[in-house]
Amino acid sequence: MDTIDDLERQIQELEKANRILTKKLERSEKNRIQLEETHERQQRLLYQAIQGLERSLHELQQAQLQLVQSEKMSALGNLVAGVAHEINNPVGFVAGNLCEAQRSFADLCDHLNLYRTQAPASVLEEHAEAIHLDFLLEDLPEILTSMEVGCDRIRNISTSLRAFARADKDYKVPYDIHEGLDNTLLILKYRLRANESRPAIEVMTDYGQLPLIPCFPGQLKQVLMNIIANAIDALDEYSNGLGYEAIEARGNYIKIQTSVIEEQAIIRITDNGKGISEEIKDNIFDYLFTTKEMGKGTGLGLAIAHQIIVEKHGGLLEVNSQLGEGAEFVIRLPLTDC
Amino acid sequence: MFQVVVGHSNDPDGVAAAVEILEQCKSALQSKTPQAGILFAAPELDHRIILEQICQTFPGIQLIGGTSDGEISSLLEFQQDSVTLMLFCSDEVEFIATVGRQVSQDPIAIARQTAELAKAKATLPPRLCLTSPESLTTSGVTILEGLKQGLGQEIPIVGGTTGDQWQFRATKQFFGTEVLNDSVPILLLTGNLKFGYGVSNGWHPVGKKGIVTKAKGNVLYEVDGQPILEVYQSYLGDIRPSPEYRLAVYEPEGTHWYMRSSNGHYDHASGSITFFADIPEQATVQIVHASRDEIVNAAQVSVQQALERYTGQEPAAALMFSCTGRLYVLGTRAKEEYVIVKDSLNQSLSLNQQLPCCGFYTYGEIAPLKLQGESQFHNETFVTLLLGCQ
Structure with missing residues (x-):
């Protein structure tokens, strides 16, 4: 049997345990309240963080759009001199022909006035010879036709530039990729011509049967412009190391081939320029990567092209090349919106 | 012994x-x-x-x-x-x-x-x-x-x-x-x-460093000329300052740093936050982060x-x-x-x-x-x- 002392000790221990438990309960209640406050604060913090992330995402998307648009305008800026030259040619011959047409028209008016004054046949005959009436009647329609051709060329260039510069809608629209390729080639035409260091670059197109492709046409033309302009750069650089005749013998060319394979529109743009090394190929679609001289390349062109094809269109952009053996860029686009 | x-x-x-x-x-x-x-x-x-x-x-x-x-x-x-x-x-x-x-x-x-x-x-x-x-x-x-x-x-x-x-x-x-x-x-x-x-302490500094431009004792008013309450709000949004607001304060030599944490007091009018201890003016400070581990x-x-x-x-x-x-x-x-x-x-x-x-x-x-x-x-x-x- 327990002694009284033992029992007293047990009671004291139980009393102590009771005091400790009561205190722990009190502490536990305090902690619970503190936990609830912390939880509420964390919830608000989480909400703020989510809102902040959403805002940042939106700003990032806007910034990306602006970046794409400014790269496009930068590419266009680089072309301004060439395009101005391209427009000046037809403007020149329209202006030249206009003077000729005005003179011819004035001679014709004089001749008509002689008829109205019922001048004698000999006077009419003499005037007709003086103004070369037969040649004039034959030449004037040709002058007008040639002016019309010049105006058409100016209009085409203007339309292409406007189409290129135009911002896309925020949804995809069906688009004729061949039209995009032709527009781009028109804008770049002056760069394809012969110059003092190399003969003209031959463009070979082999267009297959492509349906209208759902896309952002402005962005897609930006990609085509970038790849074709890079091909011209590659051919220019390659030509720098060779003599004019050597280049003429091998021929500079850009081949553009389109086709449909397995529900994908394929656009192959091939050049026989200097080609791309393995090392450069690994980085070619990276942001701010450029092999061009300072001030010539932004390092954004192919990175944005890749982003446009892969992220915006769910397609693929690949490069196949070996150093010294030209390069092939392959764009694969889904035929249906994804 | x-x-x-x-x-x-x-x-x-x-x-x-x-x-x-x-x-x-x-x-x-x-x-x-x-x-x-x-x-x-x-x-x-x-x-x-x-x-x-x-x-x-x-x-x-x-x-x-x-x-x-x-x-x-x-x-x-x-x-x-x-x-x-x-x-x-x-x-x-x-x-x-x-x-x-x-x-x-x-x-x-x-x-x-x-x-x-x-x-x-x-x-x-x-x-x-x-x-x-x-x-x-x-x-x-x-x-x-x-x-x-x-x-x-x-x-x-x-x-x-x-x-x-x-x-x-x-x-x-x-x-x-x-x-x-x-x-x-x-x-x-x-x-x-x-x-x-x-x-x-296990904490490590994150984000942008700033210079304390106004502090009196343990009350921090401004970092880089901006009220400290605004600095924190730019990170944490409109949340009441609490002991979670902590700062690394760099020693003048720029490598070693010690910690300061807020006692939860703040003043909306002056944009200040009160810390458990003093923060010297012109000290470099940075927000800190740590996991419980x-x-x-x-x-x-x-x-x-x-x-x-x-x-x-x-x-x-x-x-x-x-x-x-x-x-x-x-x-x-x-x-x-x-x-x-x-x-x-x-x-x-x-x-x-x-x-x-x-x-x-x-x-x-x-x-x-x-x-x-x-x-x-x-x-x-x-x-x-x-x-x-x-």
Whole structure:
């Protein structure tokens, strides 16, 4: 049997345990309240963080759009001199022909006035010879036709530039990729011509049967412009190391081939320029990567092209090349919106 | 000889707790008489009774201490609402306790005089100073400055400011049988003392660094000319400032930094936030981040540093000062701090029995950041101090 002392000790221990438990309960209640406050604060913090992330995402998307648009305008800026030259040619011959047409028209008016004054046949005959009436009647329609051709060329260039510069809608629209390729080639035409260091670059197109492709046409033309302009750069650089005749013998060319394979529109743009090394190929679609001289390349062109094809269109952009053996860029686009 | 014993009771009754810790200590002392002691107790306990019981049991004991937010010992490990006592016996080390009262009236001068008085009473040159000063009535940084002036910059000062379990109303300091507030008790150690200290917090700076362009004491107004409340709101949105607002404050040399954490007070009109301790103008500051694992691991880093810096071979005891802010963040994991320290000590020292340990959760930790460096005031930090004669 327990002694009284033992029992007293047990009671004291139980009393102590009771005091400790009561205190722990009190502490536990305090902690619970503190936990609830912390939880509420964390919830608000989480909400703020989510809102902040959403805002940042939106700003990032806007910034990306602006970046794409400014790269496009930068590419266009680089072309301004060439395009101005391209427009000046037809403007020149329209202006030249206009003077000729005005003179011819004035001679014709004089001749008509002689008829109205019922001048004698000999006077009419003499005037007709003086103004070369037969040649004039034959030449004037040709002058007008040639002016019309010049105006058409100016209009085409203007339309292409406007189409290129135009911002896309925020949804995809069906688009004729061949039209995009032709527009781009028109804008770049002056760069394809012969110059003092190399003969003209031959463009070979082999267009297959492509349906209208759902896309952002402005962005897609930006990609085509970038790849074709890079091909011209590659051919220019390659030509720098060779003599004019050597280049003429091998021929500079850009081949553009389109086709449909397995529900994908394929656009192959091939050049026989200097080609791309393995090392450069690994980085070619990276942001701010450029092999061009300072001030010539932004390092954004192919990175944005890749982003446009892969992220915006769910397609693929690949490069196949070996150093010294030209390069092939392959764009694969889904035929249906994804 | 340097013997250290520990008592620890979680009995909320002051008398019963005093009896329990004294029985534990007497049993471990085996009739030796301790010269000095340090007591950490929860704010709600009857401190006067506990102090009187200790001083009656060991007349003439040099006793300091204060109220705490949590207590640590090698007996009950981590506890809250408890009381823990560490007693020191040595024939090679001298202990002198002094106290500065109403320290807020002139913190630097009063702290300096307190240190000078202890030095004057000592028969040997000072080696180390332990302290548990007031945290609410005045700045811990200025108290520390006064102590450094009184002792000399080369004497390490280690300890922590007293707490009141997040009430921020009144904390108490102990000196002999006296229960004080607005005071700075110190325990100066001289003689053949070996020691080593470690300081770590586990936090790491993130985001942009800024320069403090306006601060007064522990109230921070502007960083880079922008109200600090706005700076935080740009990170955290419209959330009330709380102890989660922490800053790394870089030392002028630009590499080492110490922590400051907010006590939750702020002023919308001036855009200022009040911190637990002073932040100097022109200091570089940066927001900090840590996971709970990193915070717990800092305790281990701290004890490893202390072991590496220990000037002898075999420490006889360990004192620990951990921030109440860490306790707040760690919650139920706070107990892991002591466990990790205990495991680390056991592994490194291969002892037959547990090293006597004692410590508390403070409103500000004090220790030099580096060896032979000046003592520094910290927040959110774990400080380990190893003591011995061998």
